[in-house]
Amino acid sequence: MSPPDRPQRPTRQNGDQTREKILDAAEALFGAQGFAAVSLRDITKEAGVTLALASYHFGTKTNLFEAVVARRAAVLCAERQARLAALDAPDTRAILDTFFAPLFDKARSGEPGWPHYFRVLARLGEGDEGALLLATHFDPTAQAFILALRAAIPDADPDGLARGFAMALHAMLAAVSRHARVTALSGGSVSADDLDAAERALLSFATAGVESAARPR
Amino acid sequence: MSPPDRPQRPTRQNGDQTREKILDAAEALFGAQGFAAVSLRDITKEAGVTLALASYHFGTKTNLFEAVVARRAAVLCAERQARLAALDAPDTRAILDTFFAPLFDKARSGEPGWPHYFRVLARLGEGDEGALLLATHFDPTAQAFILALRAAIPDADPDGLARGFAMALHAMLAAVSRHARVTALSGGSVSADDLDAAERALLSFATAGVESAARPR
DNA sequence: TTGCAAATTGAACGATCGACCAAGTAGTAA
DNA sequence: TTACTACTTGGTCGATCGTTCAATTTGCAA
Numbered sequence: 001m002s003p004p005d006r007p008q009r010p011t012r013q014n015g016d017q018t019r020e021k022i023l024d025a026a027e028a029l030f031g032a033q034g035f036a037a038v039s040l041r042d043i044t045k046e047a048g049v050t051l052a053l054a055s056y057h058f059g060t061k062t063n064l065f066e067a068v069v070a071r072r073a074a075v076l077c078a079e080r081q082a083r084l085a086a087l088d089a090p091d092t093r094a095i096l097d098t099f100f101a102p103l104f105d106k107a108r109s110g111e112p113g114w115p116h117y118f119r120v121l122a123r124l125g126e127g128d129e130g131a132l133l134l135a136t137h138f139d140p141t142a143q144a145f146i147l148a149l150r151a152a153i154p155d156a157d158p159d160g161l162a163r164g165f166a167m168a169l170h171a172m173l174a175a176v177s178r179h180a181r182v183t184a185l186s187g188g189s190v191s192a193d194d195l196d197a198a199e200r201a202l203l204s205f206a207t208a209g210v211e212s213a214a215r216p217r
Numbered sequence: 218m219s220p221p222d223r224p225q226r227p228t229r230q231n232g233d234q235t236r237e238k239i240l241d242a243a244e245a246l247f248g249a250q251g252f253a254a255v256s257l258r259d260i261t262k263e264a265g266v267t268l269a270l271a272s273y274h275f276g277t278k279t280n281l282f283e284a285v286v287a288r289r290a291a292v293l294c295a296e297r298q299a300r301l302a303a304l305d306a307p308d309t310r311a312i313l314d315t316f317f318a319p320l321f322d323k324a325r326s327g328e329p330g331w332p333h334y335f336r337v338l339a340r341l342g343e344g345d346e347g348a349l350l351l352a353t354h355f356d357p358t359a360q361a362f363i364l365a366l367r368a369a370i371p372d373a374d375p376d377g378l379a380r381g382f383a384m385a386l387h388a389m390l391a392a393v394s395r396h397a398r399v400t401a402l403s404g405g406s407v408s409a410d411d412l413d414a415a416e417r418a419l420l421s422f423a424t425a426g427v428e429s430a431a432r433p434r
Numbered sequence: 435t436t437g438c439a440a441a442t443t444g445a446a447c448g449a450t451c452g453a454c455c456a457a458g459t460a461g462t463a464a
Numbered sequence: 465t466t467a468c469t470a471c472t473t474g475g476t477c478g479a480t481c482g483t484t485c486a487a488t489t490t491g492c493a494a
Contacts, residue, residue: 209426
């Protein structure tokens with residue numbers, strides 16, 4: 001049946017390793033191919049465990065996907081909130097930098113799971129199920145940043161600012177998850193894995209873009 | 218077997234209607250749920266035709282998807298190229314407006330297929346198969362616009378400009394295909410179907426963003 | 435009319451899917 | 465040791481998948 005709620009005693013430790021292996025494999029495959037295109041057999045094979053373990057630890061395929069999304073969402077949002085709270089009278093650029101930087105830090109950490117996770121996130125905005133997950137895990141933090149931006153741009157048009165922030169958010173996801181597209185558009189001159197240059201370009205782009213979109217007309 | 222290449226005579230007419238009905242249904246469902254999540258049975262049921270007709274007219278599911286992408290790509294790119302050629306010594310804003318406007322015109326045309334198609338395009342950048350389709354159908358036109366932008370911003374950094382254009386492109390796709398996300402982020406105050414406001418915000422956002430990203434540092 | 439190819443039909447094929455089960459292993463606590 | 469729980473296993477269920485087939489209908493040309 002389903003996993004027994006969580007270790008009630010010191011911990012068995014063995015099952016947790018299996019859980020993480022399945023989550024890592026699912027994260028990589030969901031990010032590369034999407035939810036429907038990946039089977040539980042693909043995932044458990046990639047993880048090096050038997051098929052039934054996926055159902056045992058996560059119940060359904062949908063539950064597994066939600067666990068993939070939830071695992072790193074809390075880490076990301078907590079870091080964003082902490083950095084935002086540490087800012088003192090920030091301007092637009094500082095606020096957006098605080099929003100973007102955790103992603104690039106994670107991408108530079110060397111842990112391969114984060115790039116896979118970003119590709120999962122980039123796919124999330126599309127379906128109705130994904131939108132609900134985004135709203136649950138990321139909207140509270142995102143709205144805190146929108147409020148901060150509203151304070152930083154005194155006479156901002158709220159609707160234009162919200163539109164600008166949403167577009168900056170998608171530009172960010174493109175910057176951390178679709179390197180190949182930029183390389184192709186540049187004719188090959190833009191290096192796919194120059195994260196520092198990508199972060200600089202994104203910050204310049206989004207700062208000017210958000211301020212312009214928020215400017216009342 | 219497969220469709221016999223195309224009408225070799227005056228035209229049978231009947232099969233073309235069926236083709237269009239299948240393409241419309243596939244476009245709507247692929248856009249809403251993605252390639253792998255939609256079955257040929259879903260599509261033919263939505264189209265009101267029998268299952269075997271999909272294979273008869275398009276061969277494989279992959280061929281059908283490529284036909285969906287190709288059908289409106291040529292229309293879009295031709296219009297962009299024509300408008301771009303008509304510009305005389307344009308600035309950044311005019312070039313980007315020329316790139317964005319055809320999408321919003323189509324979205325406002327009342328034809329329901331176009332919004333569905335934009336959702337298909339928004340999903341395309343993610344997989345490797347989709348990237349190839351994008352490159353085939355859209356990259357030549359996109360690179361013409363990048364060249365125009367380079368001419369309009371004399372001392373632009375080419376890599377920064379390419380990054381900026383790629384981000385503007387994704388912001389555009391978000392603006393025409395993810396209305397619900399913006400509404401949620403704004404707390405409900407942004408109307409999901411105010412295309413005029415979305416186009417104004419996108420043009421302001423992208424113009425300032427691209428110029429800022431292209432500014433040599 | 436007859437002839438012929440395009441178009442359409444209903445049914446079926448083998449493969450793969452998510453989920454589930456009974457049985458067995460392993461590690462801890464009594 | 466024994467008892468208990470967490471964990472793991474191989475196998476199987478019905479459903480659904482893309483694709484293919486032979487047979488039939490349709491509509492223009494001769």
